[in-house]
Amino acid sequence: MLNQTKVSVLMAVYNTDFSYIKRAIDSVLIQDFQDFELVIIDDGSTATNRESLMQYVEKHENKISYIRHSNRGQSASINRGVLNSVGEFITILDGDDEYKSHHLSSCLREIKKDDLICSTTETIVDTNDDYFVPDKNDLTKLIHLDETILFGTLFGRKKVFSSIKFKNGFAADADFYERAETQFRVKKVDLRTYIYHRNIPNSICATIKKENLFNS
Secondary structure, three states, X not given: OOOOEEEEEEEEEXXXXXXXXXXXXXXXXXXXXXXXXXXXXXXXXOHHHHHHHHHHHHHOOOXXXXXXXXXXXXXXXXXXXXXXXXXXXXXXXXXXXEEOOOHHHHXXXXXXXXXXXXXXXXXXXXXXXXXXXXXXXXXXXEEXXXXXXXXXXXXXXXXXXXXXXXXXXOOHHHHHHHHHHOOOOEEEEOXXXXXXXXXXXXXXXXXXXXXXXXXX
């Protein structure tokens, strides 16, 4: 039987620049709460990206597990990560974002009797426009990031992630949270311990924003 850890951090990566992935990994490794595992799900990255990542994983294999499959998308990758995790709690980190050093401990303090929380972020932007993203209910309209649910800020008990699967498509994180609301105790908190890098031009969110504003 696998030994259970307190928190499983799931990170899906797909051809993400290794400098970003290393930054994300390092932000987990330096947490002031150390009872965690980091499960990296490689969603079919190219050989060059994989080689750099594997070399770094091998240096920290006491804390990091690595899974690889053909390209299936972030939602399918996180769902597989859930199946391969052993933590009492599960959370997510995008490969181009990072945690502040007290992120995990802060989430554990906040969740208390709840089953799932999400939080606000410290957002890195190039312009104020980057604070606004497409509204999932009307992609031609923009809403502030503080009004959204973000993958990386989800933190909850494993039973939540085992009961509800992430669906493919835009706003899969918000969809997951809304379905969880009907079954579990959920809340949004103001932490800002997750550092969200919005200044990456080719992100999915940035691409959708450009396409819909251009066509509106």
